[in-house]
Amino acid sequence: MARPSVEAERREQILSAACEVVSELGFKSLRVADVAKRAGTSTGTVHYYFDTKTELMRAAFEWNFTRSLERRRPLLDQQPDPRDRLRMFVDSYLPTDDVTVRAWRVWAELWVEALHDRDLQELNDQVYGEWRRIVAGVVRDGQDRGLFRDEDPVLVANGLIGMIDGLALQVLLGSRSMTVQRMREVCERTIRDLELTAV
Amino acid sequence: MARPSVEAERREQILSAACEVVSELGFKSLRVADVAKRAGTSTGTVHYYFDTKTELMRAAFEWNFTRSLERRRPLLDQQPDPRDRLRMFVDSYLPTDDVTVRAWRVWAELWVEALHDRDLQELNDQVYGEWRRIVAGVVRDGQDRGLFRDEDPVLVANGLIGMIDGLALQVLLGSRSMTVQRMREVCERTIRDLELTAV
C-alpha cells in the first residue's frame, strides 16, 4: 500500500542531504554514494527517487531555492516600512548563519553548472525574476511613499541584487578583505544612497 | 638542442587550451585528453608540463587572470580623466566579445572551485586585492580632482566590483532580463551617481 507521506518525506530527506553535500564538497566532487550516506540510505534508494544524478541535482537546486524563498516570505510581510523591508531583505542574504551560507554555496554551484546547462539557466532565470520583482516592488513602494529617490526601480533592483551576489561570493570565498561586516557596510551605503534624507 | 622558448611556448599553448576547454565544458567535465587535443599534443605531454590535473588548472586560472589584467593595463593608462578611466574599466568587463566572455567563464569556474580549495581562494584574494586597489585608486583620484562625491573609496570600489561580478554572471547565464545592454545601464547609473554634477 502506498504511503504518500513516507515517500514525500524520503524525497525531502534526500534533497536536503544533496544540498548539504553539494555545499560541502561541491557539485564536481559529489558522489551519489555521499548523498545516500548523508540521507541514511543506499544509492539504490536515491536512484529509486531520482533516475539520474543530473535529475537529483536539478531537484536539489530547485528545493534549495524554494526553501530560501519560504524562509524570507514571512519576514517581508512583517515590515510595513519599505526601508525596513529592504534592509531586512538584504540582511537576510548576508552569509552569516550556517543555513544561509549553505544556501549560498549551493546557489553558486548552480550558477557554474548552469553555464553549461540550458535547463538550469531556465531555473536561474525564474528565480532571479522572482527576486527582481520583490526588490523592485519594495523600491516602488518606498518611492510612492516619498521615502526613496526617484530612480528606475528595475535598475535599482538589478544593481542591488547583482551587488549582493558578487559580494556574497567573495565572502563565501573567505576573502580577507571582504568579510560579512564589510559586505553589510557596502550594502548599507547603497541603501542609504537610495533614501531621501528628510530635511 | 633544447631551446627554453620552446618549452615556454608549449606551456602557454597548453594553458590557453585549458582555458578554452574550461570555458566550453566547465571544470567538472574537462578531461586532460580534451586539453591535449585542443593544444595539439598528447596527454603525456600535458603531464610533462603539469604533474597533475589540479596543478594544470591552477596554472590556467592564474594565466587567465594575468592575461585579463595585461589586456586592461594599457587602456587605463590612456585615460587621464578619472571619469573616463572608471567608465573604460567597467566597460572592458562587459561580456561582449568572445575573449571577455571566455575570461569570465573561466573566472566563474574558479570561484566555485575555490569554494573547496584554499589555494585557489588565495589566488582569488590576490586578484581581487589588485582590482580593488585599481578601482579605489581611480575613485580617490576623481575625488581629489573634485569630480566624484566624497565617499569611502574602498566601499565604493567594493560595491562596484561586486555589482559587476553579480551582473556579469547573470549575463553569462543568458538571462532574458539581464542582457549586456541592461548591465551597461545599471553600471552607468551607479557611476553617474558617484559623479558630482557641475552646477
Add this chain to the structure above:
Amino acid sequence: MARPSVEAERREQILSAACEVVSELGFKSLRVADVAKRAGTSTGTVHYYFDTKTELMRAAFEWNFTRSLERRRPLLDQQPDPRDRLRMFVDSYLPTDDVTVRAWRVWAELWVEALHDRDLQELNDQVYGEWRRIVAGVVRDGQDRGLFRDEDPVLVANGLIGMIDGLALQVLLGSRSMTVQRMREVCERTIRDLELTAV
C-alpha cells in the same frame, strides 16, 4: 476465499507476459519489472508466483512448448493422408503469423540459454524427442502405405527437423536470402524427395 482458478489464471498471465517480453527483448534484456508491467501486476506478485527469475524463465519456456504442441495436435488428427499430415506439420512451423514467430523466438532464446544450463537442456531434449517421434511416426505411416521411400524414418525425421530449425532461424533473422517463401520451397523439395512418385 481463495479460488484456485485465480491463482492458475494469474500464473498463465505472467507466463504469457514473460514469453512476449522474451520474444521482444530477449532473455538477456528481460527484466522482471518488464514482465510484471506486461502482465499488469507488480514485481512483488511475479515473485509471489516464481521464486527467482530463473524459475520464471524455465516455466515460461515450458509453457511456450506446451502451447506450441497444443496448437498443432488437432491439425495432425485431421489429416488421414500421411503426405498431407507431414506437409501440414511442416507448414505450421513456417514463421508466418505473429504467434508462430513469437514461439520461435522464445525457442531460440531457450537454445542459447540451454547451452549453459543443464536443466534447460533436459527440457529441450524432451521436446525434441516428442517432435522426432511425431515426425518419424508420420514417415513410418507413409512408408507402410507405400507412399514414402523406404529410408530410416528416424534419420529422415532428424534431417527434416534440423532443417526446419536452421531455416526458421535464418528467416527470423530477417535474412534477405532466406524468406518464408524460400523456406517453404526448400521444405517442399525435401518432402517431395521423400515421396514415391506413382508410375
Add this chain to the structure above:
Amino acid sequence: MARPSVEAERREQILSAACEVVSELGFKSLRVADVAKRAGTSTGTVHYYFDTKTELMRAAFEWNFTRSLERRRPLLDQQPDPRDRLRMFVDSYLPTDDVTVRAWRVWAELWVEALHDRDLQELNDQVYGEWRRIVAGVVRDGQDRGLFRDEDPVLVANGLIGMIDGLALQVLLGSRSMTVQRMREVCERTIRDLELTAV
C-alpha cells in the same frame, strides 16, 4: 612511437579471449572483466581497444567468422572431386573438436543476439551469403560433371546449410538422441541422396 604489430596483436588477444568467454559463459553472463582476465589484461585496456561492450562483441563475432572461413578455405582447395569437397565441407562443421565446438557456440550466441540487433543481422546475412555461395558452387560443379542430381543448387545449398545449423545446435545442447555420430549419418544420407549412383 606507435608499434602497430603490438596493437594488432593485443586486439587479437582480446578478441580471442572474448570468443572463449562467450563460448563458456554465454553473451548474457559475459563480463568485460572476464574477457580482460582471460586476455591477461585489465578492463581499462579492453575499453582502450573497444569503446563499449557491444562493440567488443560485434568485433568478436566477426573475428569468429573470419577465422572459421580461413580454417576451411585451404581444405576446400585441396579436393578436386566435388563429392569429396562437399563431404569435406560438411564434415568440417561437425562439432567434434574443441575449436569447432567453440566456434559453433559463439555463432549460436550471435544468432540470438542478432534477433534484437539489426547490425548483427547484417553480419549474419553476409556470412550466410558466403556459405550459400560456396555450397551452391560445389553442387553446381558436381552437376556439371554429371555427379549430382539435377536440382536447383541454391535450394539444395539452403537445405543443407539449414540442416547443418539445426543439427549442430542439438548436438551442442548435448542431446542424447542427436550425437555427432547421428549428425554425421543424417548429413551423409542427404549427400548420398544428391549423388547419381553410377550404373
Add this chain to the structure above:
DNA sequence: GATGAATGAGGTTTCATTCAT
C-alpha cells in the same frame, strides 16, 4: 494474495596518471 519501496551487490565505463620507447 498482492504490493512496491527499499536494498546492495555487481557491472560498465571513464579518466588521471604512468612509463617504456
Add this chain to the structure above:
DNA sequence: CATGAATGAAACCTCATTCAT
C-alpha cells in the same frame, strides 16, 4: 622532449530480491 598504450581505481546506474503493510 614527446608520445600514447596501458592501468585500475572509482563512479553511476541497474535490477533481482525482500519484506512490511
